Amino acid sequence: MLLGKTINDDLYEELEELLIQSDIGMNMTMQLVEELESSVSRKKLKTSEQIYDELKELLKAKLIYNDEENTKLKLKDGKLNILLVVGVNGVGKTTSIGKIAKKLKDSGKKVIIGAGDTFRAAAIEQVEEWGKRTGVEVVKQAHGSDPAAVIFDTVKTAKNRGFDVAILDTAGRLHNKRDLMKELEKINKIIREQSGETDFETLLVIDSTTGQNGLEQARIFNEIVDLTGIILTKFDGTAKGGIIFPITSELKKPIKFIGVGEGIEDLREFDKKEFVEAMFD
Template sequence: MGLFDFFKKKQETPEAQEALDKGLEKTKAGFLSKITKAVIGKATVDEEVLDELEEILVTSDVGVTTTLKIIERIEARVARDKYVNTAELHVLLREEIQALLAENNSSDFQQFEYSNQKPYVIMVVGVNGVGKTTTIGKLAHQLRASGNKVVLGAADTFRAAAVDQIKLWGERVGVRVVSQAMGSDPASVAFDTVKSAVSNGDDVAIIDTAGRLHNKVALMNELGKIKKVMEKVVPGAPHEILLVLDASTGQNAIEQCKQFTQATDVNALALTKLDGTAKGGVVIGISDQFKIPVKYIGVGEKMDDLQLFNKKDFVDSLFK
């Protein structure tokens, strides 16, 4: 069973659905109750309802650009269908958001293939505290459970606790961790990790990085250097540059996404901490505005709390 099948199978279980619904509870509570309030005493979706809807979407962190696109679609729909009952607004919104996200070229992870690369190298980037190390631990757990040999690289050498944290995850989920002393060169750790993955016949190598880079040039240089050394060992590596974003930071997550995509070739996104926030609407904004697919979502702190992102399921869950 390949990684994709494993995730897919897992994703389709009632437990996974439940975890997603539960993870989105706070966002849903904010979003749906505001919509319900906006349509109280209204029979049809009129100008006023649309104005309120716009405000609700913006304040739910969907972002202005994406909100305007959604409102435009709802307006067109209302004009076309003439009489739109407020009771149908949820359905309408769900359908139009799904249609909008489907227009984005980025495909859900279901279409993503990786199995022909060995070792498949993932470099994980993102600012301080967004959940990089936790996401790596969760991912390692899932990969291992699907029969892959995984190695982790502790290339966040900035502080001792970072190395200890990833080692702890390694022990917890039963995968090897390659590390050096705190303060050593991150690129050197990345090099060692990929080399070790090759000699050990590992399927996947995941490299943790530090989030503390004060400016874009420093960030670009550092990540560029880490990338380059890995490429020397395995041509084409890193195959995946996964940018981790904390959904609870709302619009900041969108800003970080802009910054990091300019600094390095990010080709996958993970949005974490959805369970702790009412700002889950940011996932809609990010999926709409960036051509890079949201691959994973974090819905809790435990090792099972990482899911593959599926646009349709996500929006279905939001409006359930």
């Protein structure tokens, strides 16, 4: 189909709307539309299909920190690997930990989980539930105990008993940035001291249904801890998820996993081509 100028304008409006709806944010939407207009004229693109395809290419090009070698978890053989999982309450930290534990266990790794969210009573039971479901050992203490002590126990146990991966859950209270910072600094110090590692995965969980707020959360956590990647949850049943574009660009960190449901198998490794296609479904 050949497009006239008016159809073109409508198409741009439609695409702009789609990008904004997907939570990609105003700045990046404007930038993309501008880039698109210039490639359309430079490449003399005519059909709406060509223009959609070009937009997909531009979107993929924005995901420069998300090549396969970056999006894969960095796990080394013959030593303990730490995955510290952070993020605000309710985003899906514990659920993602359960799913990751299952994936790693299935791939033959010896996995242990530390129930570091001691703040909510139900949080510890929830981790234990995931432990049972995945057949993975859980280290816990009583509700209200010091999260750093749980992390200490977990890393020590993991180290002594030759585990391959320790996944550490945390509480995500964000009402007080200073407290959160202090708590995470303490946890970081304990991990470094107990594991002897300075280079470990710190994964920030972002709920794709929270929209632009996700970018703000990412900024705050990125100031507090040395993030190595993002897990985007609740990508099921929503066309959104565009928030990863400003997050990954601004933080210069890869997306490691996408949560696509509440079930144990509902976690995908991030694939930028697949993700961009899913945005247009």
